[in-house]
Amino acid sequence: GRVFNFSSGPAVLPQPVLEKVQSELLDWQGSGMSVMEMSHRGEDFTAIATRAEAALRRLLDIPDDYRVLFLQGGATAQFSMVPMNLLREGGSADFIDTGIWSRKAMAEAARYGRVRLAGGGERNGYARVPTPDELDFDPAALYVHYTPNETIGGVEFSYVPDSGSVPLVADMSSTILSRPLDVRRFGLIYAGAQKNIGPAGLTLVIVREDLLGEPATAATPTVFDYRVYADNASMYNTPPTFAWYIAGEVFEWIEREGGLKAMGERNHRKAAKLYALLDASDFYRSPVAVDSRSWMNATFTLADEALSAAFLEGAESSGLKNLKGHRSVGGMRASLYNAMPEAGVDALVEYMREFERVHG
Numbered sequence: 269g270r271v272f273n274f275s276s277g278p279a280v281l282p283q284p285v286l287e288k289v290q291s292e293l294l295d296w297q298g299s300g301m302s303v304m305e306m307s308h309r310g311e312d313f314t315a316i317a318t319r320a321e322a323a324l325r326r327l328l329d330i331p332d333d334y335r336v337l338f339l340q341g342g343a344t345a346q347f348s349m350v351p352m353n354l355l356r357e358g359g360s361a362d363f364i365d366t367g368i369w370s371r372k373a374m375a376e377a378a379r380y381g382r383v384r385l386a387g388g389g390e391r392n393g394y395a396r397v398p399t400p401d402e403l404d405f406d407p408a409a410l411y412v413h414y415t416p417n418e419t420i421g422g423v424e425f426s427y428v429p430d431s432g433s434v435p436l437v438a439d440m441s442s443t444i445l446s447r448p449l450d451v452r453r454f455g456l457i458y459a460g461a462q463k464n465i466g467p468a469g470l471t472l473v474i475v476r477e478d479l480l481g482e483p484a485t486a487a488t489p490t491v492f493d494y495r496v497y498a499d500n501a502s503m504y505n506t507p508p509t510f511a512w513y514i515a516g517e518v519f520e521w522i523e524r525e526g527g528l529k530a531m532g533e534r535n536h537r538k539a540a541k542l543y544a545l546l547d548a549s550d551f552y553r554s555p556v557a558v559d560s561r562s563w564m565n566a567t568f569t570l571a572d573e574a575l576s577a578a579f580l581e582g583a584e585s586s587g588l589k590n591l592k593g594h595r596s597v598g599g600m601r602a603s604l605y606n607a608m609p610e611a612g613v614d615a616l617v618e619y620m621r622e623f624e625r626v627h628g
């Protein structure tokens with residue numbers, strides 16, 4: 269009865285992870301308790317938490333001078349938490365604007381201090397990300413923020429911007445763990461869990477230790493102070509224990525699948541199949557420039573938009589769920605996160621070919 273779920277988030281989880289979680293839902297490894305019922309400071313949960321972090325560190329080869337924080341509040345809370353910790357009085361932060369999420373992050377930071385546009389912007393219609401030579405960084409900026417993958421627009425950077433010695437801050441919510449990543453290029457990475465990591469409710473932050481100083485202002489709430497979480501193993505208050513446990517299971521699943529290199533190859537193949545179909549057809553259109561196409565969120569429209577409702581209805585009844593684009597941009601969006609099997613993409617491509625044959 270499971271469907272192919274193309275939702276942008278909360279999104280599909282790996283079937284083997286769900287089965288394992290189900291098998292130990294009532295009694296985690298002889299403890300007589302569900303992980304949901306355990307004290308976050310007890311021995312069992314501490315072991316679960318440590319194991320999850322260790323798996324993530326192996327996957328991403330996270331250097332020792334980076335801390336991993338398991339937080340709440342979603343990526344949206346990071347739109348505030350980053351400036352509350354890093355945007356010191358008198359300084360300014362550079363932003364690359366590639367769509368709805370980077371704009372939100374920039375608007376929120378502007379409530380705390382000065383922000384400056386270092387590239388991108390709506391004038392290109394958000395159909396592509398800026399090229400390296402279109403970026404213009406302020407060498408005195410406190411940090412550069414960008415969104416490597418815009419989940420709504422379906423545009424993705426195929427390169428890591430070079431911000432020199434200015435710390436690079438990345439909202440990796442919808443691209444983290446989709447392929448290998450050199451963490452050393454970044455000062456801080458954050459991601460809401462509900463795409464490639466695990467269930468909603470957990471937010472991951474990977475931060476270089478030298479950025480963990482005093483928060484930017486004395487008014488920064490304790491619960492939004494990175495240092496407090498770093499000093500308390502992310503257990504300053506009750507963490508999202510169940511989501512943390514499942515994230516650990518997802519990390520180990522990725523390792524069993526061959527790690528990030530294998531994930532990257534598989535994700536590349538999945539996206540390539542769908543974009544090949546879009547490019548070969550006049551019936552479907554991809555609004556995104558070829559070099560900026562997202563592997564994780566493929567957006568497309570039907571040349572005859574009047575057919576959109578029939579397209580979605582037919583997809584639903586074929587077990588292909590949640591293909592409707594974000595309400596702000598319309599069209600279609602197929603999210604192809606790690607847990608979407610290649611068979612799901614094959615089924616989508618086949619459905620789209622058949623729909624074109626009947627309606628084209």
Ligand code: PLP
Binds near residue numbers: 420440441
């Ligand atoms: N940033 C990006 C790139 C996203 O895709 C999302 C949600 O989809 C967010 C931020 C907001 O995340 P959250 O709902 O976890 O606050």
